[in-house]
Amino acid sequence: MSNERVQFNLMERFAAPLPEFYCRRIIFWKDEDREFEKDVDELNLKGVKIIKLTGTNNFAVKKLLLHDDLESDYLVYCPITYTSDEDNWLQDIEYYSETFRADFISMQMDELNIAPSAAMRKTVKLYAKFFDSKERIQKLRRIGRDYQTPLQLHIDIMAVLAGLSEGSAQDVIIAVLAAGLDKETNSVLQNIRKFGSIEAFWQLARKYTGYIEEDDKPLGYFAAHVLLTALSQTVNASVLKGLERFVSETNKAYCYSIVHEWRSREDNEDLYELCRTVENELQLPTRFDKFEPETLITGDIFPCINESILKQLFAEISDHVVKVDLIRKVCENRRTAGWYKRFSNYFNCLFFIGKMQTFYQEHGGGFHIVEPKKIWKLYTSDLYRMDAYYRHFHYAFGNSLKNANDILEDGLKHSTEFVEALYQNWFLRELTACWTNAAAEDLATLGYISEIEKQRDFYKRYVAPSSSKNTRAFVIISDALRYEVASELSERIVRNTKGTAELESMQAVFPSITKFGMAALLPGKSISVNDSMDVLVDGNPTRSTVERNAILNSTPKASVAIQYNDLLNMKKDERRELVAGKDVIYIYHNSIDAIGDKAPTESKVFDACETAIQELSGVLRIIVNELSGTNIFITADHGFLYTYKPLSESDKIDRKTFYGDVYELGRRYALTAPDTTADFLLPVNLERELDGTPIKGYAPQDTIRMKVQGGGENYVHGGISLQELVVPVIAFKNLRTSNKNYVEVKNAELKLLSESRKISNLIFSLEFHQRQPVGDKIQPCTYSIYMTDDEGVVISDRQTVIADKTSDNAADRVFRVRFNLKAGTYDKKKVYRLVITNEIDVEEIEFHIDIAFADDFGFDL
The missing domain is CATH 2.60.40.2550 (Immunoglobulin-like)
Structure with missing residues (x-):
């Protein structure tokens, strides 16, 4: 600043009105670098006395200002720097006086709202290169902070150099670590070194993380220090024995906060890779593998902790050691722990293994009921859960294979052998044997199981009454919607809608295949088959949607039948026009059977179950919200059996087992001439059910398949197992808020x-x-x-x-x-x-x- 400018500014300051209660003005001109020492004598400030502090005249000046002259205005030039306030004899006078500076740094400090203290001036001087750039200054100004202490200024300058719009020490440390572990190529660290102060950064790191930098240490040491100190916050000290050099006891909370904050961001891939690098360098997986899962369960930093826990538990499961309490505890704890999403499919597999084992513990004695009705009731109230657990396990297992973890893949695959043994060799075998023994007599004499609701009565029992009360009945028939899948669907729609849903069941007609099930759900007096094995209702064909629509409209009820995809592709007005004046609307949906019935895709059948749940929930919302549907029934034509493990030859029956004419043969059923016999198969009397048609049925007594050409063999239906025969009915009733039974979700x-x-x-x-x-x-x-x-x-x-x-x-x-x-x-x-x-x-x-x-x-x- 020029001498003229200095004099003008000082004259303005002394000419300004005095603050309240002040009778004169004293200004201390701070100039620690003595830039203006020679210019002071040339100043001409009218009515103002000028004093220059020399370091030896402090007492004399203090006496002058406090005793000898209490009226004059004074400019006190102070080129002296004091190490502490105690050394400044005039400090008390400065407190009620004003301060003036004339150098460039002072002007910058004033513009950036930096307090005019010696400590702050020292900090600004430290960053001379930083302040050479108008762009960097502008970025610092945008942060908009008032700086009273050096620390926040240090942090914000580093934040600017790290490319942050604002920040904390935590953000700066994250930015440095995210930029890579090579000091020479770490752009953030190089920016701080070039335009800031690398010493300030390492002091910052020491203050908050406890890390002490040494020139010969690679940056990976700093990363290891932060991560391991953070980990020490969440695990027993024994886990890190021998790595104490990387841990700062007094900085655990801050290091944990750094990692937790970084991991919660969407762009946390750099942290994941950093964790993996430190894991490998310090051989942490080998270390963690030596500890029991109970010890590691709270560890919340490194991905390999998840791998170690899962690897150990999968190994135990492969040896048929399933600790259900520990599995439950692990799954509950880890689902809110770090990196869970990357391992969620593996933890879901573990969770449902635990569920299956718990089920086994509850029913390990087997199934020894002799009354079919009681077995049916037990299955629909409880035992179906095992089918659901198996489905959820394989859904997660299939998802895990889409992006497999090399460390966990084999362990999980070995665990599937335990799952298959538990599901196929115990549950299906025991339950199906119990059910077959109980139902055999009814099937052989009646063709159905007595005292259990029949699929053939669906229209009469559900549809007709609902469509006779000035309300429409909507019926959604989802091909192969198994009972346990429908149970999950029912729970979801109850929680996500304003209505109520009751889950009931009925027995499918035999054989439990699409053409028979679809016919059974239609109105009419009788079902029969022709020579081509086409299924007829009252003599009318039922194969296509058009044919079923004709049968629906043979009743007094105005009806319409439509495919799910066609309804979905309609505009709102078209949908409303479709149902206008109709009493009954049948909607045919096919996600599960369409996938399961094809050999190349049958392994995706459990994915299809999840798709079906989502699609059926969606079409129900359309019916309720767009078509004002009140009474909605969701049902199926049949269920299905699916086992993941490939079948052996002993699991299959050859066509040679039949003695006589076979009209139609499926993997789980046969339709034959009345006089045909078969070894090892259960006869089913069909004459009553098929309106006197001279046909006999046969079904395997357990879960074996018959050898036929084409299609898959793991996904099957047509037989008499509970999984195939139990058909769900979800009776959904939409409730308005004014309804006395309405309950808010x-x-x-x-x-x-x-x-x-x-x-x-x-x-x-x-x-x-x-x-x-x-x-x-x-x-x-x-x-x-x-x-x-x-x-x-x-x-x-x-x-x-x-x-x-x-x-x-x-x-x-x-x-x-x-x-x-x-x-x-x-x-x-x-x-x-x-x-x-x-x-x-x-x-x-x-x-x-x-x-x-x-x-x-x-x-x-």
């Missing part, structure tokens, strides 16, 4: 159970209670829980609680959650808040934090 509520509202440690645990069990109109809900300060800034990690417990016992619905406060200074007089949110509802609970030494590291640049 609600999320499972989560409430804080712990009574204390005081936190005295950076690591603390709280208990939460899921108030209602999930079921009917109470749906699962995921909650995010964290602590904030009084301004809403998050000060802890974000923990996830999935409130999906179904137990009626309140004690089983308690969650214990551990939190980690970020390292920092906390004021015990301030109010902090625990936030519990499901992204819609938010609850805040006041807490006080009293931690003595939360941030006791300095920063001396």
